Amino acid sequence: MKENGLTLYTYGWVPEFARAFVRDFRIRWLLEEIGRDYRIAAFPVLEKSPAHLAIQPFGQVPVLRDGDLVLFESGAIALHLAEATDLMPEGRRAEVTQWVLAALNTVELASGGWMNMVLAARMPEAFGPASTPEAQEFARQLMRQRLDALESILAVRDWLLGDFTVADIVMVDVLRFVAAEGALGDHPALTGYVARATARPAFGRAMEDHMAHWDGSDAEQAAG
Ligand SMILES: N[C@@H](CCC(=O)N[C@@H](CS)C(=O)NCC(=O)O)C(=O)O
Missing domain, CATH: 3.40.30.10 (Glutaredoxin)
Structure with missing residues:
Protein backbone atom coordinates (compact mmCIF):
# COMPACT_ATOMS: atom_id res chain seq x y z
CA MET A 1 0.00 0.00 0.00
CA LEU A 87 15.80 27.12 1.82
CA MET A 88 17.61 25.92 -1.31
CA PRO A 89 18.06 29.00 -3.51
CA GLU A 90 17.97 28.25 -7.22
CA GLY A 91 21.37 27.53 -8.75
CA ARG A 92 23.10 27.22 -5.37
CA ARG A 93 22.47 23.58 -4.49
CA ALA A 94 26.18 22.67 -4.62
CA GLU A 95 27.14 25.47 -2.21
CA VAL A 96 24.24 24.68 0.12
CA THR A 97 25.32 21.02 0.15
CA GLN A 98 28.90 22.08 0.86
CA TRP A 99 27.81 24.01 3.95
CA VAL A 100 25.48 21.27 5.21
CA LEU A 101 28.39 18.83 4.96
CA ALA A 102 30.74 21.35 6.61
CA ALA A 103 28.28 21.68 9.51
CA LEU A 104 28.10 17.92 10.01
CA ASN A 105 31.44 16.59 8.90
CA THR A 106 33.74 19.42 9.96
CA VAL A 107 32.07 21.35 12.78
CA GLU A 108 29.87 18.66 14.38
CA LEU A 109 32.67 16.10 14.05
CA ALA A 110 34.84 18.34 16.25
CA SER A 111 32.12 19.66 18.56
CA GLY A 112 30.61 16.18 18.95
CA GLY A 113 33.98 14.72 19.97
CA TRP A 114 34.42 17.47 22.52
CA MET A 115 30.83 17.09 23.75
CA ASN A 116 31.29 13.34 24.29
CA MET A 117 34.26 14.09 26.53
CA VAL A 118 32.32 16.75 28.44
CA LEU A 119 29.48 14.29 29.02
CA ALA A 120 31.87 11.48 30.00
CA ALA A 121 33.51 13.74 32.58
CA ARG A 122 30.08 14.75 33.91
CA MET A 123 28.31 11.37 33.77
CA PRO A 124 30.96 8.63 33.63
CA GLU A 125 28.35 5.99 34.51
CA ALA A 126 26.49 6.74 31.26
CA PHE A 127 29.22 8.07 28.95
CA GLY A 128 32.47 7.15 30.66
CA PRO A 129 35.20 6.50 31.21
CA ALA A 130 36.32 10.13 31.40
CA SER A 131 39.20 11.06 29.08
CA THR A 132 42.50 12.43 30.35
CA PRO A 133 42.71 16.23 30.77
CA GLU A 134 45.20 16.28 27.84
CA ALA A 135 42.72 14.49 25.54
CA GLN A 136 39.93 16.86 26.64
CA GLU A 137 42.13 19.87 25.91
CA PHE A 138 43.06 18.48 22.49
CA ALA A 139 39.35 18.03 21.62
CA ARG A 140 38.59 21.56 22.84
CA GLN A 141 41.37 23.05 20.71
CA LEU A 142 40.20 21.21 17.60
CA MET A 143 36.66 22.50 18.11
CA ARG A 144 38.02 25.98 18.75
CA GLN A 145 39.88 25.95 15.45
CA ARG A 146 36.60 25.20 13.64
CA LEU A 147 34.74 27.90 15.57
CA ASP A 148 37.44 30.51 14.86
CA ALA A 149 37.20 29.82 11.13
CA LEU A 150 33.40 30.12 11.18
CA GLU A 151 33.60 33.26 13.31
CA SER A 152 35.43 35.15 10.58
CA ILE A 153 32.82 34.11 8.00
CA LEU A 154 29.80 35.07 10.11
CA ALA A 155 31.45 38.35 11.12
CA VAL A 156 30.83 39.68 7.61
CA ARG A 157 27.47 38.14 6.72
CA ASP A 158 24.28 37.18 8.51
CA TRP A 159 23.91 33.72 6.95
CA LEU A 160 26.33 31.23 5.42
CA LEU A 161 25.27 31.90 1.82
CA GLY A 162 24.03 35.44 2.30
CA ASP A 163 20.36 34.42 2.47
CA PHE A 164 18.96 32.03 5.10
CA THR A 165 19.13 28.45 3.81
CA VAL A 166 18.87 24.89 5.07
CA ALA A 167 22.63 25.04 5.74
CA ASP A 168 21.97 27.64 8.47
CA ILE A 169 19.41 25.37 10.12
CA VAL A 170 21.90 22.51 10.30
CA MET A 171 24.86 24.70 11.30
CA VAL A 172 22.95 26.54 14.01
CA ASP A 173 21.57 23.30 15.38
CA VAL A 174 25.15 22.02 15.67
CA LEU A 175 26.30 25.25 17.36
CA ARG A 176 23.41 25.17 19.85
CA PHE A 177 25.09 22.29 21.69
CA VAL A 178 28.27 24.34 22.01
CA ALA A 179 26.39 27.48 23.07
CA ALA A 180 24.44 25.57 25.72
CA GLU A 181 27.75 24.48 27.27
CA GLY A 182 28.88 28.13 27.41
CA ALA A 183 31.66 27.51 24.89
CA LEU A 184 30.66 30.17 22.32
CA GLY A 185 31.26 33.08 24.69
CA ASP A 186 34.37 34.47 22.99
CA HIS A 187 32.85 34.19 19.50
CA PRO A 188 30.54 37.21 19.22
CA ALA A 189 29.64 36.69 15.56
CA LEU A 190 28.66 33.06 16.20
CA THR A 191 26.75 34.07 19.32
CA GLY A 192 24.81 36.62 17.23
CA TYR A 193 24.27 34.05 14.46
CA VAL A 194 22.75 31.52 16.87
CA ALA A 195 20.62 34.26 18.49
CA ARG A 196 19.33 35.46 15.09
CA ALA A 197 18.43 31.97 13.96
CA THR A 198 16.83 30.82 17.19
CA ALA A 199 14.66 33.98 17.28
CA ARG A 200 12.89 32.83 14.12
CA PRO A 201 9.22 31.95 14.77
N1 LIG B 1 24.83 11.41 11.82
C1 LIG B 1 23.52 11.13 12.39
C2 LIG B 1 23.65 11.19 13.90
C3 LIG B 1 22.35 10.79 14.55
C4 LIG B 1 22.50 10.69 16.05
O1 LIG B 1 23.59 10.72 16.63
N2 LIG B 1 21.32 10.57 16.71
C5 LIG B 1 21.31 10.40 18.14
C6 LIG B 1 20.18 11.21 18.74
S1 LIG B 1 20.52 12.93 18.63
C7 LIG B 1 21.04 8.95 18.44
O2 LIG B 1 20.12 8.36 17.91
N3 LIG B 1 21.85 8.40 19.34
C8 LIG B 1 21.69 7.07 19.82
C9 LIG B 1 22.71 6.14 19.28
O3 LIG B 1 23.65 6.56 18.59
O4 LIG B 1 22.57 4.93 19.58
C10 LIG B 1 22.51 12.17 11.89
O5 LIG B 1 22.88 13.33 11.73
O6 LIG B 1 21.34 11.80 11.68
Whole structure:
Protein backbone atom coordinates (compact mmCIF):
# COMPACT_ATOMS: atom_id res chain seq x y z
CA MET A 1 0.00 0.00 0.00
CA LYS A 2 1.34 3.48 -0.84
CA GLU A 3 2.27 5.60 2.20
CA ASN A 4 1.27 9.26 2.06
CA GLY A 5 2.61 12.30 3.86
CA LEU A 6 5.65 12.88 6.04
CA THR A 7 6.51 10.89 9.16
CA LEU A 8 9.44 11.93 11.34
CA TYR A 9 10.81 9.25 13.65
CA THR A 10 12.35 10.12 16.98
CA TYR A 11 12.60 8.39 20.35
CA GLY A 12 9.65 7.76 22.64
CA TRP A 13 11.61 9.06 25.62
CA VAL A 14 15.07 10.48 26.33
CA PRO A 15 16.69 11.59 29.60
CA GLU A 16 16.31 15.20 30.68
CA PHE A 17 19.80 16.36 29.62
CA ALA A 18 19.21 15.32 25.98
CA ARG A 19 15.90 17.13 25.56
CA ALA A 20 15.99 20.12 23.19
CA PHE A 21 19.01 18.56 21.49
CA VAL A 22 17.78 15.31 19.95
CA ARG A 23 18.50 15.60 16.23
CA ASP A 24 14.88 15.21 15.18
CA PHE A 25 14.73 18.87 16.24
CA ARG A 26 16.63 20.20 13.24
CA ILE A 27 14.13 18.47 10.95
CA ARG A 28 11.14 19.76 12.91
CA TRP A 29 12.60 23.27 12.59
CA LEU A 30 13.05 22.88 8.84
CA LEU A 31 9.51 21.54 8.44
CA GLU A 32 8.16 24.56 10.32
CA GLU A 33 10.21 26.90 8.11
CA ILE A 34 8.72 25.41 4.93
CA GLY A 35 5.22 24.93 6.37
CA ARG A 36 4.93 21.17 5.79
CA ASP A 37 2.64 19.02 7.92
CA TYR A 38 4.12 15.88 9.42
CA ARG A 39 3.40 13.24 11.99
CA ILE A 40 5.75 11.96 14.66
CA ALA A 41 6.45 8.28 15.25
CA ALA A 42 8.63 7.00 18.08
CA PHE A 43 11.10 4.18 18.70
CA PRO A 44 12.33 2.98 22.10
CA VAL A 45 15.71 4.54 22.91
CA LEU A 46 17.32 1.82 24.99
CA GLU A 47 16.41 -1.39 23.18
CA LYS A 48 16.83 -0.93 19.43
CA SER A 49 13.80 -2.59 17.88
CA PRO A 50 13.98 -4.60 14.62
CA ALA A 51 11.54 -2.07 13.10
CA HIS A 52 13.99 0.74 13.95
CA LEU A 53 17.08 -1.10 12.67
CA ALA A 54 15.22 -1.94 9.47
CA ILE A 55 15.09 1.75 8.53
CA GLN A 56 18.16 3.12 10.39
CA PRO A 57 21.00 0.59 10.34
CA PHE A 58 22.85 2.40 13.17
CA GLY A 59 19.76 2.51 15.38
CA GLN A 60 19.73 6.30 15.53
CA VAL A 61 17.24 9.07 14.93
CA PRO A 62 16.03 10.99 13.01
CA VAL A 63 14.50 8.98 10.18
CA LEU A 64 12.04 10.46 7.70
CA ARG A 65 9.38 8.66 5.72
CA ASP A 66 8.20 10.72 2.73
CA GLY A 67 5.61 8.65 0.92
CA ASP A 68 7.48 5.51 -0.13
CA LEU A 69 10.92 7.04 0.43
CA VAL A 70 12.65 6.36 3.76
CA LEU A 71 15.76 8.39 4.64
CA PHE A 72 18.16 8.48 7.58
CA GLU A 73 21.02 10.96 8.36
CA SER A 74 19.78 14.40 9.33
CA GLY A 75 21.83 16.09 6.58
CA ALA A 76 20.35 13.90 3.85
CA ILE A 77 16.85 14.45 5.22
CA ALA A 78 17.38 18.21 5.43
CA LEU A 79 18.68 18.46 1.85
CA HIS A 80 15.81 16.32 0.56
CA LEU A 81 13.13 18.43 2.26
CA ALA A 82 14.73 21.74 1.27
CA GLU A 83 14.65 20.86 -2.44
CA ALA A 84 12.47 23.31 -4.40
CA THR A 85 11.90 25.57 -1.38
CA ASP A 86 13.34 28.97 -0.42
CA LEU A 87 15.80 27.12 1.82
CA MET A 88 17.61 25.92 -1.31
CA PRO A 89 18.06 29.00 -3.51
CA GLU A 90 17.97 28.25 -7.22
CA GLY A 91 21.37 27.53 -8.75
CA ARG A 92 23.10 27.22 -5.37
CA ARG A 93 22.47 23.58 -4.49
CA ALA A 94 26.18 22.67 -4.62
CA GLU A 95 27.14 25.47 -2.21
CA VAL A 96 24.24 24.68 0.12
CA THR A 97 25.32 21.02 0.15
CA GLN A 98 28.90 22.08 0.86
CA TRP A 99 27.81 24.01 3.95
CA VAL A 100 25.48 21.27 5.21
CA LEU A 101 28.39 18.83 4.96
CA ALA A 102 30.74 21.35 6.61
CA ALA A 103 28.28 21.68 9.51
CA LEU A 104 28.10 17.92 10.01
CA ASN A 105 31.44 16.59 8.90
CA THR A 106 33.74 19.42 9.96
CA VAL A 107 32.07 21.35 12.78
CA GLU A 108 29.87 18.66 14.38
CA LEU A 109 32.67 16.10 14.05
CA ALA A 110 34.84 18.34 16.25
CA SER A 111 32.12 19.66 18.56
CA GLY A 112 30.61 16.18 18.95
CA GLY A 113 33.98 14.72 19.97
CA TRP A 114 34.42 17.47 22.52
CA MET A 115 30.83 17.09 23.75
CA ASN A 116 31.29 13.34 24.29
CA MET A 117 34.26 14.09 26.53
CA VAL A 118 32.32 16.75 28.44
CA LEU A 119 29.48 14.29 29.02
CA ALA A 120 31.87 11.48 30.00
CA ALA A 121 33.51 13.74 32.58
CA ARG A 122 30.08 14.75 33.91
CA MET A 123 28.31 11.37 33.77
CA PRO A 124 30.96 8.63 33.63
CA GLU A 125 28.35 5.99 34.51
CA ALA A 126 26.49 6.74 31.26
CA PHE A 127 29.22 8.07 28.95
CA GLY A 128 32.47 7.15 30.66
CA PRO A 129 35.20 6.50 31.21
CA ALA A 130 36.32 10.13 31.40
CA SER A 131 39.20 11.06 29.08
CA THR A 132 42.50 12.43 30.35
CA PRO A 133 42.71 16.23 30.77
CA GLU A 134 45.20 16.28 27.84
CA ALA A 135 42.72 14.49 25.54
CA GLN A 136 39.93 16.86 26.64
CA GLU A 137 42.13 19.87 25.91
CA PHE A 138 43.06 18.48 22.49
CA ALA A 139 39.35 18.03 21.62
CA ARG A 140 38.59 21.56 22.84
CA GLN A 141 41.37 23.05 20.71
CA LEU A 142 40.20 21.21 17.60
CA MET A 143 36.66 22.50 18.11
CA ARG A 144 38.02 25.98 18.75
CA GLN A 145 39.88 25.95 15.45
CA ARG A 146 36.60 25.20 13.64
CA LEU A 147 34.74 27.90 15.57
CA ASP A 148 37.44 30.51 14.86
CA ALA A 149 37.20 29.82 11.13
CA LEU A 150 33.40 30.12 11.18
CA GLU A 151 33.60 33.26 13.31
CA SER A 152 35.43 35.15 10.58
CA ILE A 153 32.82 34.11 8.00
CA LEU A 154 29.80 35.07 10.11
CA ALA A 155 31.45 38.35 11.12
CA VAL A 156 30.83 39.68 7.61
CA ARG A 157 27.47 38.14 6.72
CA ASP A 158 24.28 37.18 8.51
CA TRP A 159 23.91 33.72 6.95
CA LEU A 160 26.33 31.23 5.42
CA LEU A 161 25.27 31.90 1.82
CA GLY A 162 24.03 35.44 2.30
CA ASP A 163 20.36 34.42 2.47
CA PHE A 164 18.96 32.03 5.10
CA THR A 165 19.13 28.45 3.81
CA VAL A 166 18.87 24.89 5.07
CA ALA A 167 22.63 25.04 5.74
CA ASP A 168 21.97 27.64 8.47
CA ILE A 169 19.41 25.37 10.12
CA VAL A 170 21.90 22.51 10.30
CA MET A 171 24.86 24.70 11.30
CA VAL A 172 22.95 26.54 14.01
CA ASP A 173 21.57 23.30 15.38
CA VAL A 174 25.15 22.02 15.67
CA LEU A 175 26.30 25.25 17.36
CA ARG A 176 23.41 25.17 19.85
CA PHE A 177 25.09 22.29 21.69
CA VAL A 178 28.27 24.34 22.01
CA ALA A 179 26.39 27.48 23.07
CA ALA A 180 24.44 25.57 25.72
CA GLU A 181 27.75 24.48 27.27
CA GLY A 182 28.88 28.13 27.41
CA ALA A 183 31.66 27.51 24.89
CA LEU A 184 30.66 30.17 22.32
CA GLY A 185 31.26 33.08 24.69
CA ASP A 186 34.37 34.47 22.99
CA HIS A 187 32.85 34.19 19.50
CA PRO A 188 30.54 37.21 19.22
CA ALA A 189 29.64 36.69 15.56
CA LEU A 190 28.66 33.06 16.20
CA THR A 191 26.75 34.07 19.32
CA GLY A 192 24.81 36.62 17.23
CA TYR A 193 24.27 34.05 14.46
CA VAL A 194 22.75 31.52 16.87
CA ALA A 195 20.62 34.26 18.49
CA ARG A 196 19.33 35.46 15.09
CA ALA A 197 18.43 31.97 13.96
CA THR A 198 16.83 30.82 17.19
CA ALA A 199 14.66 33.98 17.28
CA ARG A 200 12.89 32.83 14.12
CA PRO A 201 9.22 31.95 14.77
CA ALA A 202 9.66 28.53 13.10
CA PHE A 203 12.42 27.68 15.58
CA GLY A 204 10.12 28.58 18.50
CA ARG A 205 7.22 26.49 17.18
CA ALA A 206 9.47 23.51 16.54
CA MET A 207 11.01 23.71 20.01
CA GLU A 208 7.59 23.90 21.63
CA ASP A 209 6.51 20.72 19.81
CA HIS A 210 9.81 18.97 20.50
CA MET A 211 9.56 19.65 24.24
CA ALA A 212 5.83 18.79 24.32
CA HIS A 213 6.76 15.38 22.91
CA TRP A 214 8.98 14.63 25.95
CA ASP A 215 6.35 16.01 28.34
CA GLY A 216 3.89 13.63 26.69
CA SER A 217 6.24 10.69 27.20
CA ASP A 218 6.69 11.61 30.88
CA ALA A 219 2.91 11.81 31.31
CA GLU A 220 2.48 8.38 29.64
CA GLN A 221 5.11 6.84 31.92
CA ALA A 222 3.49 8.39 35.00
CA ALA A 223 0.11 6.97 33.93
CA GLY A 224 1.81 3.53 33.71
N1 LIG B 1 24.83 11.41 11.82
C1 LIG B 1 23.52 11.13 12.39
C2 LIG B 1 23.65 11.19 13.90
C3 LIG B 1 22.35 10.79 14.55
C4 LIG B 1 22.50 10.69 16.05
O1 LIG B 1 23.59 10.72 16.63
N2 LIG B 1 21.32 10.57 16.71
C5 LIG B 1 21.31 10.40 18.14
C6 LIG B 1 20.18 11.21 18.74
S1 LIG B 1 20.52 12.93 18.63
C7 LIG B 1 21.04 8.95 18.44
O2 LIG B 1 20.12 8.36 17.91
N3 LIG B 1 21.85 8.40 19.34
C8 LIG B 1 21.69 7.07 19.82
C9 LIG B 1 22.71 6.14 19.28
O3 LIG B 1 23.65 6.56 18.59
O4 LIG B 1 22.57 4.93 19.58
C10 LIG B 1 22.51 12.17 11.89
O5 LIG B 1 22.88 13.33 11.73
O6 LIG B 1 21.34 11.80 11.68
